[in-house]
Amino acid sequence: MAELLRLLSLQDSSTRVVMLSTAGLAIAAAMVGSLAMLRRRALVGDAVAHASLPGICLAWFVAGDRSLAVLLVGAFVLGLACMGTMALVQRLTNVREDATTAIAISGFFGLGIVLSRMIQNQPGGNRAGLDGFLFGKAASAVTSDAWLVLVVAGVVSATVLGLRKEFGLLCFDRAFAAGIGRPVHRLDALLLVLVAIVTVAGLPSVGVVLVVAMLVIPPAAARCWSVSLGTMLAVAAAIGAASAIIGTGLSAVLPPPGGASGGGWPTGPMIVLTAAALFVLSLLVAPQQGLLTAMWRRHRLRSSVQSSSGSMR
Amino acid sequence: MQEAIAFHGVSVAYRDELVLERVDASVPSASLCAIVGPNGAGKSTLIKAALGLVPLAAGSVTVLGGTMAQRRAQVGYVPQRESVDWEFPISALDVVLMGSYGRLGLLRRPGRAERTQAMECLEQVGLAALADRQISELSGGQQQRVFLARALMQRAQLYLMDEPFAGIDAVTESAIMQVLAALQERGCTIVAVHHELSTVRERFDQVLLLNKRVVAAGSVATAFTADALQRTYGGRLAVLSEAASDCGSTSAGC
Numbered sequence: 001m002a003e004l005l006r007l008l009s010l011q012d013s014s015t016r017v018v019m020l021s022t023a024g025l026a027i028a029a030a031m032v033g034s035l036a037m038l039r040r041r042a043l044v045g046d047a048v049a050h051a052s053l054p055g056i057c058l059a060w061f062v063a064g065d066r067s068l069a070v071l072l073v074g075a076f077v078l079g080l081a082c083m084g085t086m087a088l089v090q091r092l093t094n095v096r097e098d099a100t101t102a103i104a105i106s107g108f109f110g111l112g113i114v115l116s117r118m119i120q121n122q123p124g125g126n127r128a129g130l131d132g133f134l135f136g137k138a139a140s141a142v143t144s145d146a147w148l149v150l151v152v153a154g155v156v157s158a159t160v161l162g163l164r165k166e167f168g169l170l171c172f173d174r175a176f177a178a179g180i181g182r183p184v185h186r187l188d189a190l191l192l193v194l195v196a197i198v199t200v201a202g203l204p205s206v207g208v209v210l211v212v213a214m215l216v217i218p219p220a221a222a223r224c225w226s227v228s229l230g231t232m233l234a235v236a237a238a239i240g241a242a243s244a245i246i247g248t249g250l251s252a253v254l255p256p257p258g259g260a261s262g263g264g265w266p267t268g269p270m271i272v273l274t275a276a277a278l279f280v281l282s283l284l285v286a287p288q289q290g291l292l293t294a295m296w297r298r299h300r301l302r303s304s305v306q307s308s309s310g311s312m313r
Numbered sequence: 314m315q316e317a318i319a320f321h322g323v324s325v326a327y328r329d330e331l332v333l334e335r336v337d338a339s340v341p342s343a344s345l346c347a348i349v350g351p352n353g354a355g356k357s358t359l360i361k362a363a364l365g366l367v368p369l370a371a372g373s374v375t376v377l378g379g380t381m382a383q384r385r386a387q388v389g390y391v392p393q394r395e396s397v398d399w400e401f402p403i404s405a406l407d408v409v410l411m412g413s414y415g416r417l418g419l420l421r422r423p424g425r426a427e428r429t430q431a432m433e434c435l436e437q438v439g440l441a442a443l444a445d446r447q448i449s450e451l452s453g454g455q456q457q458r459v460f461l462a463r464a465l466m467q468r469a470q471l472y473l474m475d476e477p478f479a480g481i482d483a484v485t486e487s488a489i490m491q492v493l494a495a496l497q498e499r500g501c502t503i504v505a506v507h508h509e510l511s512t513v514r515e516r517f518d519q520v521l522l523l524n525k526r527v528v529a530a531g532s533v534a535t536a537f538t539a540d541a542l543q544r545t546y547g548g549r550l551a552v553l554s555e556a557a558s559d560c561g562s563t564s565a566g567c
Binding site for chain 2: 038040162163165166168169171172173175176178179180181182223226227228229231232
């Protein structure tokens with residue numbers, strides 16, 4: 001209980017930075033994810049995430065330096081390589097986009113698992129590090145890494161906000177955007193690079209398997225509340241931040257599942273579960289499309305029709 | 314300036330298939346021109362080629378006496394209605410505001426002046442009352458009129474429209490016709506892909522009959538003949554010749 005209070009009051013400076021960085025990243029991911037979803041590229045983040053595992057392993061082999069920044073650069077490079085491969089297959093063959101994405105996700109992830117097994121069998125291969133990337137472990141993150149993530153999230157968010165008019169046009173009507181002379185290919189590429197950046201920056205806290213949730217769930221929830229791109233970005237950011245803070249907090253204060261000796265709750269799943277809960281809530285009670293809202297409106301309509309026909313009698 | 318737009322030997326290929334072959338045609342200024350032809354004739358592609366949205370395999374396009382890159386600010390565009398996601402979270406007014414993006418540049422956002430102009434454009438198409446409506450709540454005809462209002466917002470000299478009359482109601486049809494007439498009055502040129510042969514005579518004064526190549530082009534009176542239609546559609550539809558010969562005066566009969 002004392003620890004819960006300490007956490008919520010953010011007295012501990014390292015917890016504060018870690019939580020801030022996770023929330024900042026969630027905000028950036030939610031905004032980029034909103035654009036990706038409206039551009040129908042929601043699954044690109046998943047492909048990047050799964051391609052990042054072999055990237056991390058290769059960086060581990062090549063660089064010898066195991067700092068987070070180096071591993072994430074490896075993840076980013078393979079993420080871009082994966083997107084490039086997908087684009088090339090799309091262009092040159094008749095394989096459909098969903099199939100291409102599925103092949104890329106599983107293929108790169110399989111390579112990553114093989115490489116990580118090779119690392120584990122090496123003398124210096126401490127497996128804890130790689131496990132952290134699979135499911136995330138923000139609670140134990142290093143302060144300097146947290147700052148790095150926070151800066152990345154800030155740059156990404158600023159880019160989205162600065163260009164939100166252009167990204168909105170690109171997502172809504174690409175042909176018109178091209179017609180007025182916009183560099184639509186470059187804007188599309190920039191959007192994909194932003195997706196890759198937030199995905200890779202989200203790996204330490206949420207992990208390879210679930211990081212796509214940060215790009216998809218808050219935007220999907222926000223879509224229920226939105227009448228404009230601006231509100232969608234704002235609501236998605238708020239839901240992302242709330243999920244990150246609540247999820248990180250829960251994984252830190254809940255008693256570990258395996259007793260004191262076992263590992264703690266994984267952060268990634270906690271964040272994702274919180275986001276999923278907020279998504280379900282949005283589906284039920286959102287003002288326009290909410291399921292409960294619609295039921296209530298139908299009920300009111302029926303009773304008003306019945307009462308007016310009753311007065312006729 | 315005599316010609317609003319001229320195609321010089323334009324060929325376009327998708328992968329290894331030629332969809333437009335050496336198209337030579339021009340549209341005089343201040344005219345209303347219909348591009349007519351069967352499915353797959355390359356009508357939309359011709360408009361996209363003019364806008365530079367698809368690469369030319371050969372040839373060139375002159376727009377308002379210059380290249381498209383030079384004249385882009387004076388060219389308005391109405392894409393096919395089906396080409397966008399109408400579930401997108403955006404209001405009618407905000408779609409119209411996109412017509413001002415070309416002159417605003419990448420970073421400036423539309424302000425009060427642009428909003429006033431956008432309201433005027435919505436008024437011209439009879440949708441001022443629905444400015445704050447989500448586009449998903451509009452009917453197909455209203456969506457088409459929003460697209461037209463956005464093109465008006467571009468304040469262009471030449472308007473390229475991809476099927477502005479497709480799947481619309483009577484109110485929208487008359488609203489669009491009024492707007493097009495007003496534009497023509499101001500000296501603007503309109504080039505529109507058009508599907509209904511029966512309405513070509515009443516709505517347009519120029520016509521471009523297309524089936525990968527130009528079959529016939531010129532004023533409706535001279536180029537829109539039964540013979541030219543037969544050649545455009547390959548004689549597949551006998552009714553077509555009637556559309557060309559009879560429908561000129563008795564539009565109600567078609």
